[in-house]
Amino acid sequence: xxxxxxxxxxxxxxxxxxxxxxxxxxxxxxxxxxxxxxxxxxxxxxxxxxxxxxxxxxxxxxxxxxxxxxxxxxxxxxxxxxxxxxxxxxxxxxxxxxxxxxxxxxxxxxxxxxxxxxxxxxxxxxxxxxxxxxxxxxxxxxxxxxxxxxxxxxxxxxxxxxxxxxxxxxxxxxxxxxxxxxxxxxxxxxx
Numbered sequence: 062x063x064x065x066x067x068x069x070x071x072x073x074x075x076x077x078x079x080x081x082x083x084x085x086x087x088x089x090x091x092x093x094x095x096x097x098x099x100x101x102x103x104x105x106x107x108x109x110x111x112x113x114x115x116x117x118x119x120x121x122x123x124x125x126x127x128x129x130x131x132x133x134x135x136x137x138x139x140x141x142x143x144x145x146x147x148x149x150x151x152x153x154x155x156x157x158x159x160x161x162x163x164x165x166x167x168x169x170x171x172x173x174x175x176x177x178x179x180x181x182x183x184x185x186x187x188x189x190x191x192x193x194x195x196x197x198x199x200x201x202x203x204x205x206x207x208x209x210x211x212x213x214x215x216x217x218x219x220x221x222x223x224x225x226x227x228x229x230x231x232x233x234x235x236x237x238x239x240x241x242x243x244x245x246x247x248x249x250x251x252x
Contacts (some may be wrong), residue, residue, distance in 0.1 A: 111179050164181055
Protein backbone atom coordinates (compact mmCIF):
# COMPACT_ATOMS: atom_id res chain seq x y z
CA UNK A 62 0.00 0.00 0.00
CA UNK A 63 1.34 3.47 -0.83
CA UNK A 64 2.36 5.97 1.86
CA UNK A 65 0.52 8.85 0.20
CA UNK A 66 -0.97 10.26 -2.98
CA UNK A 67 0.85 12.87 -5.04
CA UNK A 68 -1.66 15.37 -6.46
CA UNK A 69 0.65 16.36 -9.31
CA UNK A 70 1.54 15.12 -12.78
CA UNK A 71 5.02 16.68 -12.50
CA UNK A 72 7.73 14.15 -13.37
CA UNK A 73 10.16 16.23 -11.31
CA UNK A 74 8.07 15.95 -8.14
CA UNK A 75 7.60 12.24 -8.76
CA UNK A 76 11.36 11.78 -9.12
CA UNK A 77 12.11 13.78 -5.95
CA UNK A 78 9.66 11.76 -3.84
CA UNK A 79 11.17 8.52 -5.14
CA UNK A 80 14.60 9.91 -4.27
CA UNK A 81 13.68 9.96 -0.58
CA UNK A 82 12.20 6.45 -0.68
CA UNK A 83 8.48 7.18 -0.56
CA UNK A 84 5.81 4.93 -2.05
CA UNK A 85 2.92 6.83 -3.62
CA UNK A 86 0.17 6.88 -6.20
CA UNK A 87 -0.28 9.79 -8.59
CA UNK A 88 -3.65 11.47 -9.00
CA UNK A 89 -3.24 14.99 -10.46
CA UNK A 90 -5.21 17.68 -8.64
CA UNK A 91 -7.75 19.61 -10.70
CA UNK A 92 -7.70 23.35 -10.06
CA UNK A 93 -8.28 26.32 -12.35
CA UNK A 94 -4.99 27.99 -11.45
CA UNK A 95 -5.76 31.20 -13.33
CA UNK A 96 -8.92 31.76 -11.25
CA UNK A 97 -7.01 31.69 -7.94
CA UNK A 98 -5.80 35.01 -6.57
CA UNK A 99 -3.70 35.86 -3.53
CA UNK A 100 -1.97 38.86 -1.98
CA UNK A 101 1.56 37.52 -2.48
CA UNK A 102 3.45 34.77 -4.36
CA UNK A 103 3.86 32.89 -1.06
CA UNK A 104 0.13 32.94 -0.36
CA UNK A 105 -0.65 32.02 -3.99
CA UNK A 106 1.48 28.86 -4.04
CA UNK A 107 0.22 27.81 -0.61
CA UNK A 108 -3.40 28.24 -1.71
CA UNK A 109 -2.88 26.41 -5.01
CA UNK A 110 -1.04 23.54 -3.30
CA UNK A 111 -3.86 23.20 -0.77
CA UNK A 112 -6.61 23.31 -3.42
CA UNK A 113 -4.83 20.64 -5.49
CA UNK A 114 -4.39 18.36 -2.47
CA UNK A 115 -7.95 18.90 -1.29
CA UNK A 116 -9.41 18.16 -4.75
CA UNK A 117 -7.76 14.73 -4.68
CA UNK A 118 -8.44 14.10 -0.98
CA UNK A 119 -12.18 14.44 -1.62
CA UNK A 120 -11.90 11.43 -3.96
CA UNK A 121 -9.24 9.54 -1.95
CA UNK A 122 -9.79 10.34 1.77
CA UNK A 123 -7.97 7.33 3.24
CA UNK A 124 -4.37 8.50 2.56
CA UNK A 125 -2.49 11.78 2.99
CA UNK A 126 -2.50 13.75 -0.26
CA UNK A 127 0.48 15.94 -1.18
CA UNK A 128 -0.13 18.98 -3.37
CA UNK A 129 2.48 21.47 -4.58
CA UNK A 130 2.71 24.55 -6.76
CA UNK A 131 5.67 26.64 -7.93
CA UNK A 132 5.90 30.19 -9.27
CA UNK A 133 8.71 32.55 -10.12
CA UNK A 134 8.47 36.16 -8.92
CA UNK A 135 10.38 39.08 -10.37
CA UNK A 136 9.65 41.97 -8.05
CA UNK A 137 5.85 42.01 -7.73
CA UNK A 138 5.29 40.20 -11.02
CA UNK A 139 4.45 36.50 -10.88
CA UNK A 140 5.70 34.37 -13.74
CA UNK A 141 3.94 31.05 -14.12
CA UNK A 142 4.24 28.58 -16.97
CA UNK A 143 4.60 30.07 -20.45
CA UNK A 144 1.67 29.62 -22.82
CA UNK A 145 3.85 29.85 -25.94
CA UNK A 146 7.51 29.95 -27.03
CA UNK A 147 7.13 33.71 -27.51
CA UNK A 148 5.95 34.13 -23.93
CA UNK A 149 8.83 31.92 -22.71
CA UNK A 150 11.30 34.14 -24.57
CA UNK A 151 9.75 37.27 -23.01
CA UNK A 152 9.91 35.78 -19.49
CA UNK A 153 13.53 34.74 -19.88
CA UNK A 154 14.45 38.14 -21.31
CA UNK A 155 13.00 39.73 -18.15
CA UNK A 156 14.83 37.31 -15.83
CA UNK A 157 18.27 37.32 -17.45
CA UNK A 158 20.88 39.33 -15.62
CA UNK A 159 18.64 39.82 -12.57
CA UNK A 160 17.85 38.03 -9.33
CA UNK A 161 14.38 36.59 -8.84
CA UNK A 162 12.57 34.46 -6.28
CA UNK A 163 11.11 30.97 -6.66
CA UNK A 164 8.25 29.99 -4.35
CA UNK A 165 6.88 26.50 -3.89
CA UNK A 166 3.84 25.80 -1.76
CA UNK A 167 3.42 22.35 -0.22
CA UNK A 168 0.15 21.08 1.25
CA UNK A 169 -0.88 17.84 2.91
CA UNK A 170 -4.54 16.95 3.29
CA UNK A 171 -5.86 13.79 4.93
CA UNK A 172 -9.63 13.69 4.44
CA UNK A 173 -10.34 10.73 6.70
CA UNK A 174 -8.50 12.37 9.59
CA UNK A 175 -9.90 15.84 8.76
CA UNK A 176 -6.35 17.21 8.84
CA UNK A 177 -4.40 19.65 6.68
CA UNK A 178 -1.02 21.37 6.78
CA UNK A 179 0.40 24.00 4.44
CA UNK A 180 3.89 25.47 4.09
CA UNK A 181 6.16 27.07 1.52
CA UNK A 182 9.78 27.70 0.65
CA UNK A 183 11.45 30.62 -1.13
CA UNK A 184 14.77 30.50 -2.97
CA UNK A 185 16.62 33.43 -4.55
CA UNK A 186 17.97 32.70 -8.02
CA UNK A 187 20.37 34.71 -10.17
CA UNK A 188 20.22 34.20 -13.93
CA UNK A 189 23.35 35.22 -15.77
CA UNK A 190 23.19 37.88 -18.52
CA UNK A 191 22.23 36.22 -21.82
CA UNK A 192 22.18 37.28 -25.45
CA UNK A 193 19.00 37.15 -27.49
CA UNK A 194 20.50 34.30 -29.52
CA UNK A 195 21.19 32.30 -26.33
CA UNK A 196 17.61 32.86 -25.18
CA UNK A 197 16.15 31.84 -28.55
CA UNK A 198 18.34 28.73 -28.69
CA UNK A 199 17.21 27.68 -25.21
CA UNK A 200 13.53 28.29 -25.97
CA UNK A 201 13.88 26.27 -29.19
CA UNK A 202 14.88 23.20 -27.11
CA UNK A 203 11.30 23.05 -25.81
CA UNK A 204 12.51 22.74 -22.23
CA UNK A 205 10.77 25.95 -21.03
CA UNK A 206 7.33 24.46 -21.82
CA UNK A 207 5.45 23.70 -18.61
CA UNK A 208 8.09 25.28 -16.36
CA UNK A 209 7.44 28.18 -14.00
CA UNK A 210 9.55 31.10 -15.18
CA UNK A 211 10.33 29.23 -18.44
CA UNK A 212 13.42 27.36 -17.27
CA UNK A 213 14.41 24.05 -15.69
CA UNK A 214 17.37 24.37 -13.32
CA UNK A 215 17.77 20.58 -13.29
CA UNK A 216 18.07 20.46 -17.08
CA UNK A 217 19.72 22.57 -19.76
CA UNK A 218 18.39 25.64 -17.96
CA UNK A 219 20.96 25.02 -15.24
CA UNK A 220 23.44 26.66 -17.61
CA UNK A 221 21.46 29.90 -17.35
CA UNK A 222 21.77 30.13 -13.56
CA UNK A 223 24.85 31.73 -12.00
CA UNK A 224 23.89 31.08 -8.35
CA UNK A 225 21.09 30.37 -5.90
CA UNK A 226 20.50 31.17 -2.26
CA UNK A 227 18.26 28.65 -0.55
CA UNK A 228 16.87 25.23 -1.38
CA UNK A 229 17.85 23.86 -4.81
CA UNK A 230 15.00 21.31 -4.73
CA UNK A 231 12.55 24.17 -4.23
CA UNK A 232 13.60 25.55 -7.63
CA UNK A 233 13.13 22.08 -9.15
CA UNK A 234 9.57 22.08 -7.78
CA UNK A 235 9.45 20.40 -4.36
CA UNK A 236 11.44 21.54 -1.30
CA UNK A 237 12.45 18.13 0.03
CA UNK A 238 13.43 19.05 3.60
CA UNK A 239 10.14 20.89 4.16
CA UNK A 240 8.13 18.12 2.51
CA UNK A 241 9.80 15.32 4.52
CA UNK A 242 9.30 17.29 7.75
CA UNK A 243 5.59 17.87 6.97
CA UNK A 244 5.04 14.22 6.00
CA UNK A 245 6.55 13.09 9.30
CA UNK A 246 3.86 15.01 11.20
CA UNK A 247 1.32 12.92 9.24
CA UNK A 248 3.06 9.68 10.20
CA UNK A 249 4.78 9.21 6.83
CA UNK A 250 8.53 8.66 7.10
CA UNK A 251 10.98 8.96 4.23
CA UNK A 252 14.15 6.86 3.77
